[in-house]
Amino acid sequence: MIRRIKRDGIMTLVLVVFLSNYLMVSAVKAAEIYTNQVGRFNYYSNAVRLKEDLEGRGFKVYMSEGPPYVVTVGRSLTYSEALRVRERLKGLNIDCFIVKIDEEGKITIIEESDIKALNIFPLLNDSILQGVHGSQTLFFYVNENWEPEGSSYIDLYFSHSLVSTNHKSTLTVFINDRPVSTFELINEKAENRAVRVYVPKEVVEKGFNALTLRLYKRVSDDPCEDAYNPGNWFTLKKETMIHLEYREIMDRPILSNYPYPYFKIGREDPVDAIIVIPKNFNQRHLSAAAYLAAGFGKYEPYKNIRVKVVTEPEIKGYLNDSNLIFIGSDEEFDNIDGLPSTQEEEGAGVLEEFISPWNPSKMVLRIAGKGEYIQEASKALFYPNVVNQMKRPRQVIKNLELLLEKADPFLEKVTLSDIGYDDIIVRGKHQQAAAFNYSLPTQVELKEGAGITLNLRYSQALQFIQASVTVEVNNIPLGSRRLTYEGAEGEEVFFKFPPELLREKNFGIRVLFNLDLRGIDCTQRYEEHAWAVIGRNSFLYLPHEEGDRKNLKNYHYIFSKNGRIEDTVTVIPDNPRLGHIETALNIFAHMGHYLKDLGDIGLVKAGDLADDQKDKNMILIGTPRENFYIKTINQHLPVKFDENRGCFIPNNDFPFLEELGNEVGIVQLIDSPWSSGKKVMVVTGADYFALKNAEIMLTSLNIANTLSGVVCMMDNAGEVYSFESVEKADTIQKNKEDKSSKLFWFQTLRELLSQRNGKILAVILGLIIATMFILFYVIKKNYR
Numbered sequence: 001m002i003r004r005i006k007r008d009g010i011m012t013l014v015l016v017v018f019l020s021n022y023l024m025v026s027a028v029k030a031a032e033i034y035t036n037q038v039g040r041f042n043y044y045s046n047a048v049r050l051k052e053d054l055e056g057r058g059f060k061v062y063m064s065e066g067p068p069y070v071v072t073v074g075r076s077l078t079y080s081e082a083l084r085v086r087e088r089l090k091g092l093n094i095d096c097f098i099v100k101i102d103e104e105g106k107i108t109i110i111e112e113s114d115i116k117a118l119n120i121f122p123l124l125n126d127s128i129l130q131g132v133h134g135s136q137t138l139f140f141y142v143n144e145n146w147e148p149e150g151s152s153y154i155d156l157y158f159s160h161s162l163v164s165t166n167h168k169s170t171l172t173v174f175i176n177d178r179p180v181s182t183f184e185l186i187n188e189k190a191e192n193r194a195v196r197v198y199v200p201k202e203v204v205e206k207g208f209n210a211l212t213l214r215l216y217k218r219v220s221d222d223p224c225e226d227a228y229n230p231g232n233w234f235t236l237k238k239e240t241m242i243h244l245e246y247r248e249i250m251d252r253p254i255l256s257n258y259p260y261p262y263f264k265i266g267r268e269d270p271v272d273a274i275i276v277i278p279k280n281f282n283q284r285h286l287s288a289a290a291y292l293a294a295g296f297g298k299y300e301p302y303k304n305i306r307v308k309v310v311t312e313p314e315i316k317g318y319l320n321d322s323n324l325i326f327i328g329s330d331e332e333f334d335n336i337d338g339l340p341s342t343q344e345e346e347g348a349g350v351l352e353e354f355i356s357p358w359n360p361s362k363m364v365l366r367i368a369g370k371g372e373y374i375q376e377a378s379k380a381l382f383y384p385n386v387v388n389q390m391k392r393p394r395q396v397i398k399n400l401e402l403l404l405e406k407a408d409p410f411l412e413k414v415t416l417s418d419i420g421y422d423d424i425i426v427r428g429k430h431q432q433a434a435a436f437n438y439s440l441p442t443q444v445e446l447k448e449g450a451g452i453t454l455n456l457r458y459s460q461a462l463q464f465i466q467a468s469v470t471v472e473v474n475n476i477p478l479g480s481r482r483l484t485y486e487g488a489e490g491e492e493v494f495f496k497f498p499p500e501l502l503r504e505k506n507f508g509i510r511v512l513f514n515l516d517l518r519g520i521d522c523t524q525r526y527e528e529h530a531w532a533v534i535g536r537n538s539f540l541y542l543p544h545e546e547g548d549r550k551n552l553k554n555y556h557y558i559f560s561k562n563g564r565i566e567d568t569v570t571v572i573p574d575n576p577r578l579g580h581i582e583t584a585l586n587i588f589a590h591m592g593h594y595l596k597d598l599g600d601i602g603l604v605k606a607g608d609l610a611d612d613q614k615d616k617n618m619i620l621i622g623t624p625r626e627n628f629y630i631k632t633i634n635q636h637l638p639v640k641f642d643e644n645r646g647c648f649i650p651n652n653d654f655p656f657l658e659e660l661g662n663e664v665g666i667v668q669l670i671d672s673p674w675s676s677g678k679k680v681m682v683v684t685g686a687d688y689f690a691l692k693n694a695e696i697m698l699t700s701l702n703i704a705n706t707l708s709g710v711v712c713m714m715d716n717a718g719e720v721y722s723f724e725s726v727e728k729a730d731t732i733q734k735n736k737e738d739k740s741s742k743l744f745w746f747q748t749l750r751e752l753l754s755q756r757n758g759k760i761l762a763v764i765l766g767l768i769i770a771t772m773f774i775l776f777y778v779i780k781k782n783y784r
Contacts, residue, residue, distance in 0.1 A: 034082035035062070036089060036096040037107075039071040047071050056663075057092065057689055058716045070107070072099070090269075091306060092692055093582055116146075118267060120242040122211070124437055124508030125475045127236045132226045133430040134215040136236055139208050139421065143266040145257070146246040148201035156195045157237035160217065162187050167218035171234075174212040175203045185217060185234075192237075204244075208420060211242065214428060227430055250361055253353040255390035258381055261363050262323050263296050270300050273323040273365075275309040275585075278332035286581065286603040288327045288367060288378035290570070293585035294601065295382040297592025302439055304700050305589035309581050312336065319358040325365045327374065342366040349377025349397040351390070369397075376400050382598050404597075412543050414438070417536040424534040426513055432532070433512045438540060440505045447543045451478070451496040452509065455535035460488040462530065463516040469532070470512040471495045474504060483513075483532075494541075505705065507540075552669055552707040555698065556591040558679050559617050563596035567678075570619040573626035574607045579688065583621050583695040587683070590699045614674040621683045623691060630684055636673050637682065638711050639666060647686045654711055656721065662686050664713040664721070665693025 038054065041047040047069035054061045054073060064070040073089060073096065076082040082098045089096045100108045122138040129136060142148070154173065163169040169185040181197040219232045226232050248261065259265070262273035275292060277285045293307050310318065312333055318324070319336075326333060330341050340354040349369035356362040369377050377397045380386050386403050416424070419438055426432040440446070452471060467483040478495035501507075515530040559568040570587070572580045584603055602613060606628050624631035624645040634641050639654050641647070648661035665685040672678035683698065685691035693714040697703050703720060713721045 033101050034076045034098055035072040035074055035101060036082060036086050037070060037072050037099045038089065038094060038096045041069045041071070042067045044069055053689065054094075056716070059089075087269075091304075091696065093306070093308070093579055116246055116248065116267070118244045118246070120244065121238070121240070122242065122437075123236065123238040123240055123435065124506065125510075126238050127433065127435060127510060129215055129234045129236070129431050129433065130230065131228065131232055131430040132217060132223055133428050133432075134217070134234065135426060135428050135432040136213045136215075137424065137426060137434040138211045138213075138240075139436060140211060140242050140244070141208055141266055141420070142204055142206055142244070142246070143260075143264060144206045145249050145260045145264070146206075146266070147249050148199075148204045149245055149247040152199040152201065152204070152245045153243050154197045154199060154211065155239075155241045155243065156197065156213075157239040158193055158195075158235060159191050159237070160185055160234040161219060161231055162190055164218045164220055166221055169217040170215075172214045172216075173197050174210075174214065175199060176205055176210055177212070178203045199244075208422065210424075250363075253355060253363065253393035255351055255353055255393060255395050256388055258365075258387050258390070259296070259299050262325060262365060263299055265299055268303070269306070270303060271296060271305060271307060273308075273325050274315070274318055275307065276315050276324055276326045276328075276333075277309065277311055277581075278328045279312045280332075281311065281328075283602070283604045283608055284372065284374050285327050286572075286584075286605075287601050288375045289581070289585055290588045290601045290603045291375065291378040291382060291598060292325065292327075292367075293589040294565075294592035294595060294598060297589035298382065298595055301593040302701070305586065305592075306699075307582055307585040307589055309578055309585060311578070314578075319356075321359065321362075323362050323364070324356065325367065327367045327378065329368050329370075340364060340366065342368045344368050344370055345396050346370070347373065347398065349373040349375070349380070350394070351377050351380065351397065352394040354393070373397070379598055413539045413541060415537055415539040416534070418539075421536060423536050424511075425531065426515075426534075427528070427531045429515055429517060429530045431512065431514055432530075433510055434534060435508065435510045438507045438509065440507070440542070444542070444544045446497070446502040447545060448499075448502070449496070449541070449543050450502060451494055451541050452538070453492055453494045453541060454511065454538045455490070455492050456483075456487070456532060456538075457490050457535070458483055458488050458513075458532035459515070459517075459529055460485060461517055462488075463518040466514060466516045468514045469493065470514075472510045472512065473497065473501055473507050475508075476501060550669075551709055552667060552681075552712055553705075555667075555669070555681060555704075555707070556594050558669070558681070559619070560591065560595060560599075563594065565591070565595065565597075565599040565601055568617045568619070569602035569604060569609070569613045570621065571604055571606050571609055571627065571629055573622040574605050574628070575626070576605065576622070577688065579692065580621055580626075583683065583691065584619075586695060586699040587619065587621075590701075590704060593701075615678070616675070617678045618672065618674075618680045619683065620680060621691075623684055623687060627684075630682060633670075633673065633680065633682065636670055637668050638670070639668060639713075641686075656713070660713070660715060660721075663690055663693075663716050665690045665695070665697060666711065666713045667694050667698060667707075669710040 039047065039050045041050075044066065047063055047066070050071050051061045051063050054071075059073045060075070062072045062075070074082065074085040076085065086096055086098055102108070120140045122140060127136050156173075163185050165187070170182055171185060172182040173180050180199060180203060183195060213236065215234055217232060217234060218226050219229060220226055248264070250261070264270050264272050275289050277289060289309060293305070296305050296307065312335060315324070315336065326339065329344060333339055338357040340352075340357065342350055342352045344350055350366070352366045352368075354364045354366070356364050367377050368374060380397045380400055383404060386400070416436070421436060424434045424436075426434055452473070454469070454471070456469065458467075462483060464483055464485055468480050469483060470480040471478045476498060478497065481493050484491075511534060513532050515532060517530050559565060570584050572584055588601065602616070604613070609629070620627060620630050620633065622630055624634055624641050631645065639648050639651070642649050646662075648664065648666060650656045650658060650661065663686065668682045670680050670682070672680045683691070683694045685694055693716065697707070697712060697714040697720060703714070706720065709722060715721070
């Protein structure tokens with residue numbers, strides 16, 4: 001017993017000393033902190049209301065003494081940590097900006113640099129090279145409106161087998177065939193090494209860029225043996241990252257540049273504009289905004305899109321800082337001083353672009369037109385073949401349908417050229433590799449026979465007894481083929497997908513060549529004679545079936561056919577918040593990822609819904625207190641609201657903890673009670689903030705692609721629940737209990753530490769010192 005007390009006492013002392021040191025260091029570092037300011041109020045009640053709302057969303061919120069009462073979220077020691085909090089807030093459409101608070105409590109707004117940054121991860125899986133000579137080619141995209149600036153770099157993460165100490169082994173980095181760095185491979189750093197390579201801006205080109213790593217690696221004194229020794233390997237890790245810094249280029253107003261600068265392809269957060277609608281907006285304005293949002297989703301199919309919309313009264317606070325898209329006539333925006341005028345045309349829509357009169361580094365786009373023609377003008381921006389013809393700042397849109405190319409459904413053949421690649425060239429003896437990625441639309445289910453066809457050309461100087469090509473997808477080998485002299489000037493090679501790949505949606509494709517040279521001793525180089533080309537007409541063969549229209553996994557497919565929205569209307573509350581409109585627009589942006597054509601988009605307020613529109617598929621957005629149709633349809637929902645319309649009620653088919661009913665956002669898919677054969681998707685929650693949970697669930701790619709069934713819920717912590725059995729609810733209850741029991745004290749302490757409050761730190765230090773004296777006394781007594 002005495003030994004146990006001694007041991008426990010010593011362990012506790014170690015922990016106490018560690019915490020003491022941490023707290024003292026924390027106190028020293030507390031001179032400056034970063035936080036996100038979300039509001040500044042003269043009235044205490046308004047500030048408290050915002051604070052309680054955000055706390056209900058799971059944020060740690062602080063409010064200063066006032067007036068004015070400043071409401072901030074989080075306390076971070078670094079700017080980058082505050083940026084992560086800001087991104088979470090922006091994802092919920094909460095306006096905020098980062099401020100710095102010094103030790104005296106002085107607040108300084110942190111200005112964003114005009115140099116932007118982007119992190120690119122070009123590998124889905126680790127890539128392995130073997131032998132003496134090897135190469136790996138990866139690709140990254142640079143928007144044509146970006147000018148490389150600042151400090152771009154590549155973070156390489158890799159491991160390798162032990163190298164010979166008698167011969168130098170090296171790795172050389174090329175960008176677009178221009179060498180930028182060479183470094184030696186050494187045994188002391190063979191495991192999980194990280195190397196940062198800075199990229200000169202002059203080697204970076206607009207469009208696709210090729211990053212090539214060329215390896216020379218020796219493990220013995222015999223290069224011929226090293227070439228085929230399986231113990232001679234090099235692994236490039238999937239954590240490898242390209243960090244690109246750039247400055248955006250401002251050009252003269254010309255519509256053919258669209259979607260730039262309002263939507264910036266290649267950025268992590270590509271939307272860089274605010275959509276402005278009149279104070280008294282109607283279906284015309286809403287549907288025109290929905291066309292824009294769907295186009296944003298089409299332009300960046302693999303990124304989450306967040307659209308910002310305001311009405312005329314709210315825009316004045318954004319005039320100096322943003323690119324702006326105004327949807328409406330001059331009369332509808334007559335209270336905005338300085339807004340460039342746009343003359344409407346009879347029987348046509350109008351698009352017109354200006355340099356912003358409020359900030360010459362920003363642009364203004366006007367979308368106007370009488371009646372339905374305003375929608376036609378907005379719709380035109382969805383089609384690149386139409387936009388490319390707009391070689392002026394003003395364009396009148398008439399007879400749009402005559403300008404449109406027939407939209408093909410998702411094709412069975414997708415070429416490298418279709419997804420943006422040119423011919424891919426690899427050079428060098430032995431093992432050379434190229435990698436590229438492709439993501440399949442989620443509604444597409446591959447059938448037997450899918451695969452990849454390579455159109456190849458390669459050197460006739462190869463040793464064809466040993467030369468070969470191998471294809472791997474997601475680290476699964478599809479097969480290998482020998483290269484032949486007869487095929488050197490051009491041949492087509494097909495590799496079939498195995499059954500396990502037919503269920504995948506994201507494909508990391510790696511083409512591996514073995515390019516030995518004929519009549520050349522293995523000690524000789526002549527690498528310029530060893531090469532192969534993967535033609536841009538190489539293609540993925542993707543026979544497929546249309547996805548299931550009966551569950552939320554493919555919800556966008558329920559409202560579209562052959563890549564075109566069909567027979568659908570979206571209904572928001574009669575007196576909508578801007579957040580309701582943004583929810584609808586973000587859903588359309590997500591659906592835009594999968595569209596080739598627009599069809600007719602209907603976005604209406606509940607009171608404006610016509611009788612014939614009830615015969616369509618419907619998306620209902622809001623709470624039953626706000627949207628009459630959600631209140632009406634409650635009796636048909638699998639998970640119903642209570643009689644006060646304030647929370648959801650669990651039932652035998654969909655059991656869940658009752659407290660979840662107050663906070664979850666929920667999406668439910670049902671057969672339409674108004675029209676046989678049609679569907680209704682209800683996007684709702686117990687209150688407005690719960691509704692935003694439902695929006696995130698439908699519009700975040702990593703969540704939306706995991707949805708299933710006809711009912712999905714997400715809580716304030718971001719957990720998505722599928723209620724297909726009672727056991728699931730039991731699991732949720734157990735997990736919550738485990739979290740509460742194990743993490744309560746840790747989380748409480750962490751929250752106290754994160755506040756960096758001098759009084760709190762002093763109290764905790766005092767408690768620790770008192771605890772140390774008690775422990776010393778107990779240990780000393782037990783030793784006796």
